[in-house]
Amino acid sequence: MKITVHRGAEEIGGNTIELQSGESRILLDYGAPLPKIDPETNKTVYPTPEQIVLNIPGLYEDGTKPLDGIVISHNHGDHFGGLIPKPVNPAVPVYMTAAMEELIRLVGRIPRDATELKATVKHYRKGVPFTVGAFKLTPYLMDHSAPEAFAFLIEAEGKRLVYTGDYRKHGNKRAAFQQFLEADLGPLDLLITEGTQAANLSGPSEHQVLRDIESLVSGREGTVYVMCSGQDLDVITSLSEIAQAHGRWLAVDGYIMMVLEILKSLVRRESGVELQIPGIGDAHIKVLETPATLKLSRRPEYAEIFARMKTHLVTWDWVRENHKKLIIPVRTWSQYWVGDNIRDLAGAVLVYSMWDGYKEEVSFHDTLEFFKSRGLPEFPVHASGHAYFSAVMELVENKKPRHIIPVHTEHPENFAWAFGRDRVHPLKNGGSYTL
Ligand SMILES: [Zn+2]
Known part of the structure; x- marks a missing residue:
């Protein structure tokens, strides 16, 4: 061979x-x-x-x-x-x-x-x-x-x-x-x-990441923004657990909710197993009306999931009223909808939970700069x-x-x-x- x-x-x-x-x-x-x-x-x-x-x-x-x-x-x-x-x-x-x-x-x-x-x-x-x-x-x-x-x-x-x-x-x-x-x-x-x-030889685990982010959430009056991959289900699941334990909302875009629901339904169909990840039905999860959410909501292949997701959709007014109690995953380009719709970033922090090498990329750099220029302290918290x-x-x-x-x-x-x-x-x- x-x-x-x-x-x-x-x-x-x-x-x-x-x-x-x-x-x-x-x-x-x-x-x-x-x-x-x-x-x-x-x-x-x-x-x-x-x-x-x-x-x-x-x-x-x-x-x-x-x-x-x-x-x-x-x-x-x-x-x-x-x-x-x-x-x-x-x-x-x-x-x-x-x-x-x-x-x-x-x-x-x-x-x-x-x-x-x-x-x-x-x-x-x-x-x-x-x-x-x-x-x-x-x-x-x-x-x-x-x-x-x-x-x-x-x-x-x-x-x-x-x-x-x-x-x-x-x-x-x-x-x-x-x-x-x-x-x-x-x-x-x-x-x-x-x-x-x-x-x-060794390094931090996802469990340590959860504990580190939890220490940043605890007692804070402001949004915790978390820069992570929308498909990193370990991080998204940790954020959901933290939100629930600390009386917060996890506010995701329609793309993340779609990833969660697609996986749940495929695993349920193939093996009858219920995946232990957050999703539709979890009252502490809200869906933001970001450009990605709107784009996907117009695709006929996702109409059924979007119909079920509707009760989780929130307006930007709701987000502004509740910004002290939110955890929001962000990615590259997210600064545009944050800047346009949320604006007040008082008390907020940014957690960076991705590979360090990405920071040098232009699009990542621009997103990180946006939060930095608005005075958010940045905490790198990541497990490889x-x-x-x-x-x-x-x-x-x-x-x-x-x-x-x-x-x-x-x-x-x-x-x-x-x-x-x-x-x-x-x-x-x-x-x-x-x-
Ligand atoms: Zn890989």
Whole structure:
């Protein structure tokens, strides 16, 4: 079996890993590179479509045999973003969960990032093995900052390997990491693992984030703005719990409410399980009439959820009257509706709960500057979406793979140091390893 890491071998993000067994070839993720900071100008440089698209034989309609499939581990752009700028060959099925497809389409329908997913999508489900070409894959739910993220046990030619996707053990789904450790995967020939945090042995957990934000909310007379991803359900769930415990309202936009409701209904439909996340029916949650809310409310595919959401909608007058008792998640561009409609920011604070690297990006910088220029103190409170190295070591110790390929990392040498040079095979982008 030949493993080629087209992208993500030497950097964080952009994962694109090809597996080949005989004539059969599949891709694990097809990610876009993350934006980079130009050290000269200190400005953010976004990858161009030409830089995102990879010319892998059989990926596009190029006259060669189509790939047998692309398997997406989770709906973060650095794992699926390659699908967006140029549609892949429709003869190549793209495997993801129903929730991932819905969320990718939802984000594409918010105008500022308007992007349409054009692909032959097939769905896989947690724990249910499926076959792509010569490969049998079994998806295992992992703890990550995406709503759903999966690792795969992959079997072919009598060999067994694991691709972790992105994972951690310190989030709200830490039980998933534990279950993955407890799962008997048999003897493993190869582990392809992410190593984003390979230079940090440990760090804060989501539980600590909750406690830190709670200490900022307690006794405060003013809005607590929290800059976070609208799909970071661990943070949104923590904010909901804090709001409820401290007699506050969590005021989200229609996009966040939509993410919560889409996930709840898909998980309920697929497994009969009621997800423990906030949503419609929680009296302490209000929906703001932001531009994203209005845009999504006009889409016929969301009419049913919007009809149910109606009782949670509040006017800007209500927001101004109650601003001392609100917790409001914000993102880039949110400063426009805050500035236009709320105005009074007395007593407010800003919590920054995202990856530090984003702060350099122009759009993030502008949003942070808005709050700063209005006198809001800023508190960085964040748990990484990725496993600290102690958790990577725990996984390796538990699964005892014969060989290891680190990906999604700037510190492959830490793997060689921790697990031995004979066992660890760091690659360059485009490089291959034969198992
Ligand atoms: Zn991710």
